[in-house]
Amino acid sequence: xxxxxxxxxxxxxxxxxxxxxxxxxxxxxxxxxxxxxxxxxxxxxxxxxxxxxxxxxxxxxxxxxxxxxxxxxxxxxxxxxxxxxxxxxxxxxxxxxxxxxxxxxxxxxxxxxxxxxxxxxxxxxxxxxxxxxxxxxxxxxxxxxxxxxxxxxxxxxxxxxxxxxxxxxxxxxxxxxxxxxxxxxxxxxxxxxxxxxxxxxxxxxxxxxxxxxxxxxxxxxxxxxxxxxxxxxxxxxxxxxxxxxxxxxxxxxxxxxxxxxxxxxxxxxxxxxxxxxxxxxxxxxxxxxxxxxxxxxxxxxxxxxxxxxxxxxxxxxxxxxxxxxxxxxxxxxxxxxxxxxxxxxxxxxxxxxxxxxxxxxxxxxxxxxxxxxxxxxxxxxxxxxxxxxxxxxxxxxxxxxxxxxxxxxxxxxxxxxxxxxxxxxxxxxxxxxxxxxxxxxxxxxxxxxxxxxxxxxxxxxxxxxxxxxxxxxxxxxxxxxxxxxxxxxxxxxxxxxxxxxxxxxxxxxxxxxxxxxxxxxxx
Numbered sequence: 001x002x003x004x005x006x007x008x009x010x011x012x013x014x015x016x017x018x019x020x021x022x023x024x025x026x027x028x029x030x031x032x033x034x035x036x037x038x039x040x041x042x043x044x045x046x047x048x049x050x051x052x053x054x055x056x057x058x059x060x061x062x063x064x065x066x067x068x069x070x071x072x073x074x075x076x077x078x079x080x081x082x083x084x085x086x087x088x089x090x091x092x093x094x095x096x097x098x099x100x101x102x103x104x105x106x107x108x109x110x111x112x113x114x115x116x117x118x119x120x121x122x123x124x125x126x127x128x129x130x131x132x133x134x135x136x137x138x139x140x141x142x143x144x145x146x147x148x149x150x151x152x153x154x155x156x157x158x159x160x161x162x163x164x165x166x167x168x169x170x171x172x173x174x175x176x177x178x179x180x181x182x183x184x185x186x187x188x189x190x191x192x193x194x195x196x197x198x199x200x201x202x203x204x205x206x207x208x209x210x211x212x213x214x215x216x217x218x219x220x221x222x223x224x225x226x227x228x229x230x231x232x233x234x235x236x237x238x239x240x241x242x243x244x245x246x247x248x249x250x251x252x253x254x255x256x257x258x259x260x261x262x263x264x265x266x267x268x269x270x271x272x273x274x275x276x277x278x279x280x281x282x283x284x285x286x287x288x289x290x291x292x293x294x295x296x297x298x299x300x301x302x303x304x305x306x307x308x309x310x311x312x313x314x315x316x317x318x319x320x321x322x323x324x325x326x327x328x329x330x331x332x333x334x335x336x337x338x339x340x341x342x343x344x345x346x347x348x349x350x351x352x353x354x355x356x357x358x359x360x361x362x363x364x365x366x367x368x369x370x371x372x373x374x375x376x377x378x379x380x381x382x383x384x385x386x387x388x389x390x391x392x393x394x395x396x397x398x399x400x401x402x403x404x405x406x407x408x409x410x411x412x413x414x415x416x417x418x419x420x421x422x423x424x425x426x427x428x429x430x431x432x433x434x435x436x437x438x439x440x441x442x443x444x445x446x447x448x449x450x451x452x453x454x455x456x457x458x459x460x461x462x463x464x465x466x467x468x469x470x471x472x473x474x475x476x477x478x479x480x481x482x483x484x485x486x487x488x489x490x491x492x493x494x495x496x497x498x499x500x501x502x503x504x505x506x507x508x509x510x511x512x513x514x515x516x517x518x519x520x521x522x523x
Contacts (some may be wrong), residue, residue: 002318002354006285007272011081011313013098015122017110019254021138023109024085027203028259030073032210070296070311070342070358071436078267081358094296094417096387097369099125100319101295101313103356104132104270106262109248111137111171115157123158124421130243132271133160136262140191142254150229151248161245163235164228166261168250169217178250179204179221181228182235186212189257193442237269270458273356276315278372278382285355290317290325293381294371298362299412299450307435308348309340309360309413310367315381319353320518336351336361369417386521389420389433392462392498393440396455409451413443414491422465422496423490430490431498433465464505466497468523472514 014411016027018375019068049202071082083102085095099105105126107119130519137150145153147168154162164244165182166173177189211219247265252259254363273285276293283291296311306408312319319325325335340347340360352357361367372379397406410430415420420433434440440457447453470476480487480495497517499505509517 001015002288003286005318006352006356008078009273009354010078010104010270011083011102011273011356011358012106012266012268012270013083013085013095013105014106014108015095015099016119016138020108020110020113020116023135024253025106025138025259026071026082028084028253028256029080030071030140031256032075032260032263041263044136070360071520072341072358075263075267077356080267083358096125096296097129097417100381101293101311102131103272104133105136106136106266107246108253108495109135109137109150109154111139111150112142114150114153115147116508118158120364123160127172127243128158132241132243133246134240134262134266134270135162135248136247136258137168137250138253140171140250140258141175141255143315144332147224149252151232152196154248158246160243161233161239162248163232163245164250165235165246165265166251166258167221167224167228168220169213171343172305176217177251178258178261179225181225182247182265183261187261188212189252189255192395193473199249225397226238226459230361240269241271254506260395276381279382280378283379283381285316287316288318289375290319290323290376291315291372291377291379292319293360293373294361294367296416297367297369297414297415308363308365308415310371312359312361312373314353314355314357314359316355316374318355319359321349325365326376327366328374329368330366334366334373338362363415365411365415368415386417386420387435388519390435390467391434391437391440392431392460392465394403394458394460395430395432396456396458398456400499401488402451405451406447406453406455409447409453413446419443420465421491422498424498425487425489426485432462461500462498463501464499465519466499466505468495468497468515469518470512470515475512475514478488479508479515483508494521 049199069084071084073080083098085098086235099122107122109119110117123133149163151162154160166178166180168178170176175189177187179186186204204222209221213221219483233246236245239246247263247269249258249265251262255289275285276283292312294310294312297308298311299308319339321339322335322337324335327334338349341350341353341358342360347360350359370381370383395410397403400437410421413419422431422433423429424431432440432443444455444457447455465488468476483497485502486498486499490496497508499508503515
């Protein structure tokens with residue numbers, strides 16, 4: 001029973017630059033899973049429909065994802081868990097942490113823009129973790145790059161072998177559809193956001209193909225497919241599972257085109273839950289005892305109740321509602337009476353979950369990102385670091401009557417991993433560190449709209465935050481005294497050096513040889 005449930009699980013993240021159309025691809029996956037009736041983000045002056053996964057008000061207003069949302073649905077005989085990640089580079093850290101909780105990744109590429117900076121960084125994380133990757137080239141109904149040029153760009157910049165499993169017939173206004181190499185069928189394009197295009201079974205070597213797309217395009221398609229077979233090796237599932245080969249699909253997610261071919265192939269070739277590395281040992285999904293870790297905390301998923309949800313990736317065994325589980329960091333036993341599975345903000349209570357599933361656990365401040373739950377074993381899963389921020393600002397209370405609300409809001413948002421909080425040891429002021437400016441705007445908006453607290457920002461010129469440690473206690477103490485006005489504590493009470501320039505940082509490293517400077521919190 002356990003093995004059967006694990007085999008049917010598929011847990012993956014959809015990642016992309018915000019303009020590549022990740023949101024519309026997520027919507028179509030949900031459409032095929034039977035979860036929603038109206039698909040896609042409809043953009044017009046009269047109507048605006050936001051993504052199911054973008055449930056926060058600020059996400060709906062700006063049309064961006066600022067937090068990872070979790071969705072699950074059944075498709076054929078499979079249980080699908082989608083983690084829809086923020087596309088904006090200012091929220092990349094949330095995406096990196098999400099990638100620790102998935103078994104595979106679908107990267108969405110804009111047909112016109114090709115590989116972008118954010119995509120390169122995400123691919124680097126996938127390579128480090130040997131995560132299998134599928135690439136979906138979106139927006140083929142708009143003018144874009146030549147498909148062969150795109151494949152060359154993917155191989156060259158993402159440093160991975162590629163193999164097209166569908167192939168486009170023209171692009172832009174001339175876009176006729178795709179030929180499904182994996183399924184040996186022709187899919188003709190009908191530009192409609194509400195209609196799923198029918199497949200046509202056709203022999204590409206027969207005159208039947210000429211009738212559907214015309215003789216010139218039929219001849220070009222045949223020669224393209226011959227070139228693909230000559231240049232690219234046959235698709236090897238094992239190479240894909242090892243993370244060395246990326247299947248490529250083409251389509252237009254907003255128009256419901258090319259997505260079902262991707263989903264049908266995905267459920268067949270994507271890995272079921274994989275083994276997870278802990279500091280102590282490797283945890284296999286087939287193990288009978290439950291283990292899991294918290295990779296994401298979301299505050300105010302129900303603003304009426306100020307509720308926080310901790311998202312737990314089940315790594316092995318079976319999670320059972322109301323069963324006692326051991327919280328490794330606090331060394332306490334906990335029971336969960338209302339664990340939930342999600343469709344973005346909508347949730348339903350579940351009685352059990354298996355390896356590969358994502359479970360939402362009610363959180364009243366108990367959990368931190370990276371916490372482990374087991375049936376009694378001491379385990380610590382790795383791979384959920386915080387990185388050194390790039391921008392810093394002091395946060396000040398703009399409404400003295402709402403000090404308590406501001407404090408609670410900051411605590412909950414920092415638990416989410418939206419940004420990092422440091423307390424300056426020289427003046428006791430709270431300092432927020434982020435990757436980009438947009439995070440400050442999101443924090444300010446959410447504090448006011450979700451907690452009723454107003455804040456103001458005071459800029460500060462800092463270059464880098466470094467976590468420091470040393471085996472030489474005397475030298476460490478000497479460093480902290482000399483740099484006292486630039487020393488801070490993070491939320492875990494660890495020492496952090498706030499360097500105001502690269503020169504100051506290099507001088508500190510040269511002067512204090514036995515002090516180690518870390519640029520991520522995992523050391």
